[in-house]
Amino acid sequence: MRGRSFLRDLVIALVGLAVLAFIPYFHGGPALRDFMIYVIAYGMLAMSLNLLIGFTGLVSFGHAAYFASGAYIFGIVMQRTGASLPLAFVIAVGSTALLALVIGAICVRLKEIYFAFITLAFQMMIHAIILTWVPLTGGDQGLMGGIPRPPFLGIRLSDPYTFYLTCCILFVACLFLLRQITESPFGYTLRMIRDNPERALFLGVNVFRAKLIAFVLAGTVASVGGIMLALFASGAYPDFAFWTTSGEAIFMIMLGGSQVFLGPLLGAAILHTLEHYVTIYAEHYGLVLGIVILIAVLGLRRGIADFVLEAWRNRRAAAGREAADDAAARREA
Amino acid sequence: MDLTALAGCLGSTACAVTQITTGLIIGTLLFLVASGLSLIFGVLGVINFAHGAFYMLGAYFAYAAYVATESFVLAFLAGAGGMAIFGVLFETLFLRRIYGRDVLMQLLLCYAFVLILDDVVKIVWGAEYKMMGLPQVFAVPPYFILGGPVPAYYAFMIAAAVVVGVALWFAIAKTRFGKVVRAAAINPQMVGALGINTTLLYAGVFALGSMLAGAAGAFAAPVRALTPGMGLSILIESFIVTVIGGMGSIVGAFVAALLIGFLRAFGSIGFPLFVDGLMFLMMALVLVLKPSGLFGKQV
Amino acid sequence: MLRIENLSKNFGGVVAMKNVSLHFPQGSLTAVIGPNGAGKTTFFNLISGHIRADSGRVIFDGEDVAGRSSLEIVRRGMCRAFQIAKIFPEMTLEESLTAAVASRRGESLKLFGRFPGTAARERAREIMELVGLSHRAGALSRNLSHGEQKLLDIALALALDPKVLLLDEPTAGMGVEERWKMIDRVYTLWQAERTTLIFIEHDMDIVFKIAQTVRVLKYGTVLAEGTPDEIRRNQEVIDAYLGTDHGGEAA
Numbered sequence: 098m099r100g101r102s103f104l105r106d107l108v109i110a111l112v113g114l115a116v117l118a119f120i121p122y123f124h125g126g127p128a129l130r131d132f133m134i135y136v137i138a139y140g141m142l143a144m145s146l147n148l149l150i151g152f153t154g155l156v157s158f159g160h161a162a163y164f165a166s167g168a169y170i171f172g173i174v175m176q177r178t179g180a181s182l183p184l185a186f187v188i189a190v191g192s193t194a195l196l197a198l199v200i201g202a203i204c205v206r207l208k209e210i211y212f213a214f215i216t217l218a219f220q221m222m223i224h225a226i227i228l229t230w231v232p233l234t235g236g237d238q239g240l241m242g243g244i245p246r247p248p249f250l251g252i253r254l255s256d257p258y259t260f261y262l263t264c265c266i267l268f269v270a271c272l273f274l275l276r277q278i279t280e281s282p283f284g285y286t287l288r289m290i291r292d293n294p295e296r297a298l299f300l301g302v303n304v305f306r307a308k309l310i311a312f313v314l315a316g317t318v319a320s321v322g323g324i325m326l327a328l329f330a331s332g333a334y335p336d337f338a339f340w341t342t343s344g345e346a347i348f349m350i351m352l353g354g355s356q357v358f359l360g361p362l363l364g365a366a367i368l369h370t371l372e373h374y375v376t377i378y379a380e381h382y383g384l385v386l387g388i389v390i391l392i393a394v395l396g397l398r399r400g401i402a403d404f405v406l407e408a409w410r411n412r413r414a415a416a417g418r419e420a421a422d423d424a425a426a427r428r429e430a
Numbered sequence: 431m432d433l434t435a436l437a438g439c440l441g442s443t444a445c446a447v448t449q450i451t452t453g454l455i456i457g458t459l460l461f462l463v464a465s466g467l468s469l470i471f472g473v474l475g476v477i478n479f480a481h482g483a484f485y486m487l488g489a490y491f492a493y494a495a496y497v498a499t500e501s502f503v504l505a506f507l508a509g510a511g512g513m514a515i516f517g518v519l520f521e522t523l524f525l526r527r528i529y530g531r532d533v534l535m536q537l538l539l540c541y542a543f544v545l546i547l548d549d550v551v552k553i554v555w556g557a558e559y560k561m562m563g564l565p566q567v568f569a570v571p572p573y574f575i576l577g578g579p580v581p582a583y584y585a586f587m588i589a590a591a592v593v594v595g596v597a598l599w600f601a602i603a604k605t606r607f608g609k610v611v612r613a614a615a616i617n618p619q620m621v622g623a624l625g626i627n628t629t630l631l632y633a634g635v636f637a638l639g640s641m642l643a644g645a646a647g648a649f650a651a652p653v654r655a656l657t658p659g660m661g662l663s664i665l666i667e668s669f670i671v672t673v674i675g676g677m678g679s680i681v682g683a684f685v686a687a688l689l690i691g692f693l694r695a696f697g698s699i700g701f702p703l704f705v706d707g708l709m710f711l712m713m714a715l716v717l718v719l720k721p722s723g724l725f726g727k728q729v
Numbered sequence: 730m731l732r733i734e735n736l737s738k739n740f741g742g743v744v745a746m747k748n749v750s751l752h753f754p755q756g757s758l759t760a761v762i763g764p765n766g767a768g769k770t771t772f773f774n775l776i777s778g779h780i781r782a783d784s785g786r787v788i789f790d791g792e793d794v795a796g797r798s799s800l801e802i803v804r805r806g807m808c809r810a811f812q813i814a815k816i817f818p819e820m821t822l823e824e825s826l827t828a829a830v831a832s833r834r835g836e837s838l839k840l841f842g843r844f845p846g847t848a849a850r851e852r853a854r855e856i857m858e859l860v861g862l863s864h865r866a867g868a869l870s871r872n873l874s875h876g877e878q879k880l881l882d883i884a885l886a887l888a889l890d891p892k893v894l895l896l897d898e899p900t901a902g903m904g905v906e907e908r909w910k911m912i913d914r915v916y917t918l919w920q921a922e923r924t925t926l927i928f929i930e931h932d933m934d935i936v937f938k939i940a941q942t943v944r945v946l947k948y949g950t951v952l953a954e955g956t957p958d959e960i961r962r963n964q965e966v967i968d969a970y971l972g973t974d975h976g977g978e979a980a
Contacts, residue, residue: 104841156534196533210477211721214673218714221666226705236703278840285820285828285844286837292817299815301803301889303834308483310838340666344541353539356819368842387545395527409507 102280108150110273113390117265130261136362136369137268141322142342143349148315151355152279153319154291154310155179155205158213158343159220160319165338166193166256167320168327172240173233182249190320198309199315205308213217217340224338239334242262254328264325271318276358278314287311354392354400360364363402436700442672447578449695455653457691458591461648463664464671465598465683466639472507472615472678474634475523479540483547484640484663489656490551493562496651502565513644514637521636526629544661544666560656568652587649594645600681611635615678655698658708667684670713676726685724730755731776731893733808736785738775738949745771749785753893758919759927763946766967769929770812771896772946776808778802778967790874804948806848807890814902818871823861824869826853830887847977853888855865858913859921860884876907880914885959887922896928908932912939919947933970937961940948945969 116286121130142164149155171189174180180188200219207215227234235241246254254260278284284309289297296303327333336342345368346361353364376384395405440636467481478484488509492560495501495508520543528535602608610631614621619629646664651662654660671690690709697705716723731753738746746768753759761769776779776787779801782916785935787795794802817825827845830852831837832907845853858862860880870881879899886894900908900913916939919926931938936943945952945966960966 127470133950137477141710150534179885183768205712207721208716210677211717214669215714217669218710218717221710222707222714225704225710229707280844281841281843282831282836282839282846285824285831286959288820289817289825292819296815296885298800298887299803299809300829300840301800303800307838310840347534348538348541351525351534363968381549381810383545384553385550387542388551390542391524394535394542395524398531398535400530428590 101366102336103277105143105274106273106280110269110276114260114265114269117269118262121261124223125252127257130257131329132369134264136366137264138322138326139346139349139369140362141268141271141325142319143353144359145315145318145322145347145364146343146346147350147355147361148279148287148318150350151360152284152291154201154294155308155311156209156213156347157216157312157315158340158347159200159216159218160315160346161340161342162216162220162324162338163193163197163319163331164326164342165227166196166316166323166336167229167323168337169234169240169334170320171321171324172244172333175241175244176242176387180386182247182254185313186324189324190317194313194322197313201316202314205305205312217268217343218357220338220340220343224335224340227335227338228311230393234333234335237335238333240327242290243331246328260328264329266319271321272359272362275318278425280359307385312336348390351400352390354402354404354406356400356407357402359430360400360402364400367401432702437698439696439699444577444579447575447580449699450692451578451580451584451588452589453688453692453695454707455691456694457688458588459646459650460664460667460671461523461595461684461687462591462642462649462659462691464668464675464681464687465595466642467587467612467668467685468672468675468678468680469642470636470639471672473611474632475533476536478544478639479537480547481639481643481659481668483544484513484517484643484661485647485650485664486551486656486658486661487516488546489651489654489660490555490560490647492646492648492651493555493560493656496562502567502652505562505565505651505685507517507647509617509648509651510645511648514641516644517637517640518633520640525636526632531671540616546728555656557658562651562656564652578716579583585653587653590649595684598642599703607634623645624648639708656678670709673723674716676723679725682723682725695707708711730757730790732786732788733862734786734788736772736775736787738771738781739783740781744949745776746782749946749949749951751954753925753927755925756923757925758916758939758941760940760942760943761929761946762931762933762936762954767946768949769946771949773809773897773929776802777807777895783866798879803889806889806894808886808889808893809895810879810882810886810897810899812897813877814875816878816881816885817872821867821869822873822877823850823853823857823866825881826854826856826888828882829853829885830856833889856884856887857876859887860916875912876903878899878974879903879911882956883915883918886916890922891924891927893918893927894922896926898929898931900930900932907933915939917923 113300115282117133120133146160149157151159161414167189170192171185174185174188175182182415204212204215204219228236248254252259252263254263286302289300290303290304290307294304313326323337328339349364349368351362351364352367353362354360371386375385379385393401399407463481463485467478470478491512492505492509496505499505524539525536528539564583568581568586570582571580572581573585574580579598599645602611610626612619614628616633621631667690671673671683671686675684675686676688692708694705697708733749735750736746736749749772757828762773764768771780773905775782778794778797778801782795786793789802789805789807794805818826827849830849831839831844831846834849836846836849854863857866860883862877862880862884865877870878873881879901883896883899889891896915900911903911912935915926915928942954943960944954945960947969952969953960953966955963
């Protein structure tokens, strides 16, 4: 049972990776590839945030802080030190984990709406620091001058397809990691905390520590998304750390669904697809997106994947009842 | 960082008066928006993410009425009254359908309205900046207090906001309606058990909150450039005010709004780039030290 | 196993618990009764570390745990179920129980390895069997009936192999027939697990049927203690109950 579900995840991950790797072949131009990188980077943000929202019940309004931290630290290290790509990557991810640890230790003590507000506050402080510390970050212009992509281990990220493939591998690896975490005993501890933190405490769970670990893990995975985006855009921008970026990630989760593992990714794909097509064919993206969200909220009343899951569960329950009725009828007959 | 400029301004009464006036203007507008936000949260438990958009819409309503009638009174009524009606419609037609659902769903609904309203404003009034201009009555030379000029409209705005604030405080502290509102904020089940019509109460409170946002928009219209999306920054600042003052507290919203107003006014001289950072630092400090806010009930 | 000495607590000047001293021997089955506002739930809250006592000692398994965090007290083996079942609504019954067992096994922060581990799952199934909920294993906790939720709450506490098990009104909100079933179940559990069990109960008939000893609280003090027969004949207890609304319910 254990080995099998791990194996199943691994097979799904590899198949997913293969599909992603072949997508650019179906469509020659760079547009689709670029679009995919966007979805992947923001998908990482949303998927990692859902570890907090969907699995732990912690609604963070400041998750983009770690996305931005990854992007900026990576960009600055690459520009200024001439470090190799993997080294800069490790430094950026490690520093972000540390940042998330410090901020998380303060934030996870607070409950519900207060947690949301304090994470927002820390994110906006980071945003303000980015704007103010012009010599280091470039202020509101963003981190200009390009981020070099020196080859490492014979891998040349300056080649667009190699870059795309690297992003895909990182992406699938991170999702696989997240999946293992959510399906581990720790993942179920998080679900207990989401449903009833007080009960979890009275069952001997160190709620504070569990929340903090989740917070750091989520921030760390988000930083990988930020690094991808920084490399792709060859720069980093203060908007990465603005609250609207966190808000967008929340909306991806809510739109796609928070209770199905890949729900947030679905949300990210839908949101970016909408943005892509609506901005081509219509002037008023906000209006269209707003109406789509409105229909989803009032019509489905939950994320799309959650809606499907619930429908499936109900059907199964109904089928179960029917089977039981049939059995009872047969016994009577 | 330019602390000498800040010290210089504080040393000159004229500059200080100007900045204090600016601070008061920012503070009063913030107070109107934040008190509505706080009230709605206190009673309905809903974080009205669209509150900034309501402020924007109030300003545009006022602008449209002013263009049509050239009457500032009518413009104000259009802004405040129009938003009260809009608020009731929003609550009854949309928000009510998802009470008891995931709080994030409410947030998503409000966000949808932010997007829709911003674009609707763009379609109706255009994306470019709009200026309503000062009504004729206020086109008089400014008063001078200690050598600092205070435009007549500013003085009017501050006075008007004080009147609204006092009226609001009176309504909450002294009337039967206020008693119900306070009871609802403390214990929603109790209000239902007492046989109070919560459906009506919710609609009423939402209308009042929206009206306050609309009034702020109408007050701001003559002195602020109108643009779609103008609600965004005031929304975030209102969150800060609500958190610092304590959610559900009108007095707290008033004190915190002035605090943020002065911080903005003087901070823009001393450390223009880090004003936002400082505001959020204050918010984080309050949350860590006293999560219920300066004037909030202990939770 | 559990000895309470001079436990006191005031809430802003109101006396909630005053010099309460009680002893619960290893493996005993005790009922705590008392009129409304007698401080029964407060008593549980105080000894389980949910509220800090003003003074007094709680000697649990040979050590004073007064003032320790509830987390530490739980981990030492004092577990409780609640008057209003505290469960995990979006988890299935089996998931909840297995997660509780995982916590008992010190695996709650284990990041790698699949949930549920074989050992944890086996133990969870045993407990489900014990409380008679095996047939509902796959149901979401929020879809369970009221009685099933109360049972699940108790089962969650059992998952920690408690040395002392505190049950706050296990029969609260149940119909007459369901109450008797529940209390039989509690009695069976006590016999099977050989744990020290303390339960709060309103219904006198239930108390007198299963408890070995009964402790009566009134206004935060111990009014009487003894065997069911002794309590039944105690004039002070009769007065206390007849003097309140609960006279009727107790009869």
